[in-house]
């Protein structure tokens with residue numbers, strides 16, 4: 001049978017509750033579609049940090065390197081600053097494994113509630129492709145004249161040809177697989193006049209290689225407005241690290257799916273493991289109550305299976321989620337029901 | 353009588369249609385409230401650029417310097433690149449006159465249509481305060497290894513203590529004038545780890561001076577999501593140049609007012625003239641047809657009068673806009689009517 005090695009990191013807060021349900025559904029899919037999952041469990045989290053002073057052991061990345069994919073819950077907990085928790089676990093995984101594509105579907109699922117008036121599922125169905133290793137998230141910068149009136153801080157946004165071209169290529173390739181074949185680029189070249197015109201230049205260059213793809217571009221300010229006013233305009237949207245971050249929260253918000261949206265951190269060449277995690281965080285306010293919604297985790301599992309070549313299994317999970325929402329299956333509180341985390345996981349595992 | 357010197361720059365496209373209506377209403381307000389407006393007209397635009405190679409004459413800024421305020425239509429036209437049109441007129445005015453606050457109200461007006469379901473006017477009524485001179489819109493950066501595989505481009509975001517503190521102070525002062533006294537800061541200190549933690553640090557420092565103001569902060573990604581999901585949470589929102597730019601398009605989009613939203617570029621100390629302009633652009637697709645909506649321009653005029661100390665006149669204009677929308681007065685096409693630009697201007701001038 002086909003075997004896939006999965007590193008499992010529940011992380012913090014509700015990650016500990018959603019990951020078991022994600023695994024439950026993955027396991028059901030493995031049995032039905034005839035593949036095997038080798039799981040390696042890692043309890044790295046803010047608790048690990050409290051005990052050891054590190055979010056993961058020194059050889060943490062080496063251990064992960066042996067897996068085909070990483071299945072992550074959530075990272076972060078009150079009391080541990082983000083630069084420790086995120087920059088000690090999430091960000092190094094993205095960077096060291098060169099997961100240069102962050103892919104997030106934005107879909108209005110049947111039966112889900114969008115804050116927008118009068119929108120149907122067919123009208124909100126697009127992907128955000130985010131650059132995930134460079135751009136505005138840079139480690140170059142600093143502070144001068146600290147503590148005086150002249151104090152200033154800088155941070156360099158860095159856009160490399162290699163970094164920009166490869167994520168654009170991924171986005172064009174993805175657009176080619178979609179019926180509408182449309183790609184929108186997020187820019188701000190009218191205000192940010194070095195890096196963004198460069199992004200536009202590379203986008204125009206790459207577009208020449210894909211004559212079948214219909215392209216357009218908007219400045220990020222009006223693009224955000226269009227997400228709210230015209231979500232039906234979009235098919236695939238590509239943006240820098242920061243712009244992609246913004247759009248991939250706004251898109252799910254518009255689709256009413258921010259609590260259940262999945263995300264994939266992909267190394268498309270499969271030289272390194274890719275990582276799959278829900279968009280939501282560790283949710284300290286509801287953690288420990290087993291009332292959180294596991295759908296984001298389970299949907300992330302479907303994206304993982306698709307990446308591993310198990311397309312039929314991925315489709316089956318997605319269909320189970322759609323059916324559950326459309327047919328009034330068990331729902332957690334955030335979706336107006338009163339089911340527990342485990343109820344939803346079990347219902348989906350059974351459906352698969 | 354009180355006299356105010358106004359420099360008038362219609363600029364490009366529909367700016368030439370909205371500015372006359374803005375002036376019509378300002379004139380009505382002046383007569384009713386007993387002040388005088390000295391107008392100086394400047395036809396600087398992309399046409400000027402075509403004729404002279406410059407967006408404005410060399411002594412353009414000096415001429416503007418003599419006015420109390422600048423009343424601007426729109427800048428930009430197809431065929432003239434943004435770095436010429438915007439950086440030859442709009443951006444230098446903002447910077448040279450140290451208009452370090454960009455203030456934009458986000459209000460759901462009675463009778464206006466929001467894309468959100470079930471929102472009432474009382475629920476969407478907040479201000480975005482945007483830093484307008486530094487931050488991500490920087491002139492520091494460049495390109496290296498051009499034309500090779502090693503090519504990269506950088507742009508430094510620059511946050512100075514002076515620049516950050518003064519816009520934060522403005523935002524806290526504004527929050528103090530509002531019944532809810534609430535201020536939200538836009539950050540991204542979990543990803544942009546030099547400049548954004550500095551912004552947070554200065555925000556926390558300034559907050560100590562305003563114990564009555566309730567503060568919170570969100571990362572820009574989830575903040576954009578909250579604008580869509582919970583616009584009622586916000587009272588005053590402060591952000592950097594880029595974040596403020598994004599939020600002040602998203603806010604009006606959520607309120608259904610992007611076609612009519614005003615903006616003020618303010619030098620709070622009144623050492624230099626401030627500038628008032630609608631959020632919309634020059635709209636080449638409908639320019640020349642006299643069907644565009646002048647409300648953004650007229651509302652910008654109201655903000656200008658408030659800045660000039662004519663609060664009663666400003667309130668009268670705003671009330672006229674509210675009444676026109678609520679009572680089904682003449683509407684342009686974008687609001688579902690078939691009135692012309694001039695019809696709306698005349699109706700508002702009469703109401704004032």
Ligand SMILES: CC(C)[C@H](C(=O)O)[C@@H](O)C(=O)O
Pocket residue numbers: 190191221438597
């Ligand atoms: C035209 C552009 C440079 C400008 C900006 O980003 O400042 C515009 O979007 C605005 O918000 O006034």
Ligand SMILES: CC(C)[C@H](C(=O)O)[C@@H](O)C(=O)O
Pocket residue numbers: 086245542543573
């Ligand atoms: C937690 C944070 C650093 C992260 C990011 O901005 O990349 C998150 O918002 C995300 O989108 O995965």
